[in-house]
Amino acid sequence: MRILYLVGDSRSGSTLLQHLLSLQPGVHALGELRRLGALSRASEPCACGAPLGECEFWCDVCGETPAEARTTERVPGGATWRALLLREAAAIRGGLIPAGSLFRAKAHAVAQECFRLYEAVAAKTGAELLIDNSKEPDHFLHMHASYPEHVAPVFLHRDGRGILWSKMRRTGKSASDAIQGYVWMQRLIETARRGVGLDKATELRYEDLCQDPRAELERLLKPYGVPVETTDLGQLPDVRHDIGGSPTFKGAEKREIRLDERWREALPADALAEFERRAGRLNRFRGYKD
Template structure:
């Protein structure tokens, strides 16, 4: 049975850093945002975080053989068609209820591709736990169906939340994707990101009510005490925190090694010493009107997660 920590939340919430830190723990293997593997890696042959292109990466070659007998045997068009049918935010209301048998078969077929990769990555890496930082709430709801069939999936969702104002400001930045020449990451207006922040976080709350093991973590809490937070996450992953050496993790910095993150934020390519510090540039750079919009949209959930609305510039 594959044991998976699914990192959920809206992008720009710190999930990539948390994924990388978790991936340094012995017994845990972080594989990046698998939701993008089908298009960016199998189809477009973008770079793995190790620096090799996906089709030339030894780790992913072995995973493909273990999972499918080789990546060439995967019908990428079929996977992307299934994704369109079942793994979209608009499908969450249907996924959260009792779906018709025919539709459930499609959901399980799509989920099975991920289960195979999780099991193969665990076998190739020798890890007990796989971290998938796909973030998409719809995919988390899809994976819930994989917990009901054999081989079952031990799904544990780490729901990462960051202050919506900080997330909104981050989505306005121009961020290049080094693995894709002349390509930039998506940008959203503060109003758009506020709506997405609310929708995605609400979807993970709904997932908890459907019986999935969900732990919510505020990104700011992780940065305030990385070691204590990581030990709690190691426990959540089902490992013994007392047996884990965290000498590579300090209060204000972490040492990151090369990973095999398949897709995600450009930070997945970063190695060596990385500072652990809050990015509160939004307090001075997010325009008052934009902040007011985010506050208006996100106020109920900001309060629920313990964020203050009346933060001074």
């Protein structure tokens, strides 16, 4: 069993990528596994429509310890948490083993909890490759440090101006808050990329995925010996059990791969100017020039 862990900001096309991967043979997508505990406690629904605590698939996977009793992520706690994260990332980068003094016991317990769930899902579905769409660089680093032979990342990138516009539109955030969130997330992603070693960091750009989905999927899946059978999102089953994910994929409407670049027309000039000032350099570093 191997796990492809998608790392990236929200609104970066990770749900699209997860679904495309899940259409290939022997691949099963979990959604945002780290949120299983929290979403269950909040009685949020699984993609199948049932509340997570009542979904047959997850009840079966969780067995005697129900989803709501699972601790699948550490709750971020402000500046201290951020400082700890950076220190831990430095330790992981320095080759310290997860049980080392800087690797906190709680984080390892969370990684173990998630790994047990990976194993249960793999046993239930027969899948050899699981997709974890949890996205958080911090959570990923702990999974990778605890299970380096099993958990590999895909770092997902998208033009920051597209992320900004999508966040403003979907969440009603101010441009200023959305830009701050973007910058912080990019820093964490950089930390995680360096944590695994830049030569081992598999990257994917949302724009490239939309342009040539087959080529990009083949590149990602080649190391696992998984062929790309289809890129037709219409084949996605209506009853699925992935957790969280973009509302774009709720329900059974017709689905297609379409590059969303509405920000080019719709992003207000003052938001664009603020983005350029605070994050323009970062965005160009990711290869987004025009």
